[in-house]
Amino acid sequence: MLQKVVTHEEIIKRAHALGKLAESKLTEADANGGYDKEFRDALHETGIHRILRPKRYGGLGLSHRTMLEAVRTVSQYSVAGGWLTLFMPAHECWVAMLPPKGREEIFGSDEFVADILYPIGKVEYVEGGVRLSGRWQWGSGIEMCGWIGLGAMVDLPGELFGIEGGPQACLCTIKVSEGHIIRDWKAFGLNGSGSHSIEVKDVFVPWHRVCPLAAIKKNAVPIGGEFDPEEAVYHTPFGPAFAIGFATIALGGAQRLQRELRERLRNRQRIVLGMKEWESPVAQRNLGEVTTMVETAEALYERALQQIESWTSQGRTSASEEEQARVAAWRCNVGRIAAQVGFRTMELLGGAAAYRGDLVEVFARDLFMMSIHFGQAYDDHMMFYGRSQYGLSAHPLV
Incomplete structure (x- = not known):
């Protein structure tokens, strides 16, 4: 039986539906230490975990950009939901490097x-x-x-x-x-x-x-051979392609907060000012600040993704330490900016946004946690990038 062709557009449509489900369960998942079986089944049904899987094992034959755009989409509804949406396809990338028997066993289960x-x-x-x-x-x-x-x-x-x-x-x-x-x-x-x-x-x-x-x-070459070198997972440097997902989640979360800030300012009545808050030049200035922060993150993220796509188009399976450290520095900047956007948004919206379970409050905490993940540690990665410019060894996991 021929496998149905799944397009980029179809995956993003599914990601929006998954994101809406994730947002509806946001407070519950935050309180319970994880999303439930309904979210798990919905994520599996999207097929997002199979985006980068080799086609011989049931993969969809799509690109890193499609996978990351799906992750960013879900992250605009739930940062934690985006985190899970990233890890399921990202972890399949190292499974694709196992000896053939290992690939067949794990991919064959589709778990x-x-x-x-x-x-x-x-x-x-x-x-x-x-x-x-x-x-x-x-x-x-x-x-x-x-x-x-x-x-x-x-x-x-x-x-x-x-x-x-x-x-x-x-x-x-x-x-x-x-x-x-x-x-x-x-x-x-x-x-x-x-x-x-x-x-x-x-x-x-x-x-x-x-x-x-x-x-x-x-060198992103699987153990034991038996692979198609044209598959994206086999002609892209493994580390940078895996880790850029952290910046993808951070960007999606920051983009949602910028929109949330804009809408809440529009609807918020400030008694002390005698006007809608959005009419205040101070609020307008604050929205401009947060929007510029998000646009800076967008530009850095796109530059990092384009670098990875350039390596893919060249069929490169490895990158130099300085190249990897540079992309990591851009990635960690995106994460840092997103964390700043989180708490700045809460600060600007005041106490109403600080109630436990409010979307802004949950996003702010989640984005901060992302920024201190070892793969996102800002100070460490700035040091690694600086070291690499002097020909010194960077961190082995950048």
Whole structure:
């Protein structure tokens, strides 16, 4: 049976519907530490997680821009909803780098995939793979997923993988049901992401489900061959293409807040001024400030995305440290601006926007949490960018 062709326009239409559902459940998800099964099923139904999946495994054959535009769309309704919408296709990108048997097993199930990168797991080497144990925090969307890649330092048998062996950071992929989810996610913001912990005890991970992160970051070529190099996921540098999603979410959230500020100023009566607030030159000036902040973020984001698209058009599977650090610096600036927009909007709208569960209040907290994620840490990435300009090594995860 021929697979139905899904267009960019259709994906964005689905993203709007998903976003509206996410917004309707915004307060509930924030209070409960995650979105419910209805949102999970709706997200799966959109097929957004299959946008970058190789077509031989049921992928849609669409671009990074389509995936990111879908994420930005959902983020305008819910930052946490956008976070989950990003991670489901983004995590499939490293699954696409596994040995063929691993790709077939995970993609064949068509279940969502989570990951926790920190290489803190303990491994025991056994015939055919490793046995994994440990406890990891910050497993975004873990309750929605069938699989999860967990970070550990693994002494990789290079001859088996066809790459340089030795100890290196890897993702060891298990079924979520093989671990124990600990519902401990109650943070300042992004509570709707459901980023709970997982504990794993002596779970077997075959070699075909071990992903060597350093190797694919250096060169986005899958282990074991059997791939179409024309697929977008295989001719774009892995790290920058993965991490730009954080800026996408931040931008979508900031764009919504700018619109929210404009409309609330229009409808707000200021008794002390004896006029509608939008009629005040001070309010007009404040709206101009926030709008310019958002437009600055839009310009930086578009420049970063165009750089990634340029690499894709060139078929590049890697980028230099300075190139990666530059795009990371732009990305983190977008996140910082978005966080500033969040609290500035709340400040300008006053106490009415500060009630727990108000859209502005939830967005402000969520955008701040995004800005302090390790992949978005502003000061660190400015340092990495500066170091790279002197020929020094930047951070390995930029």
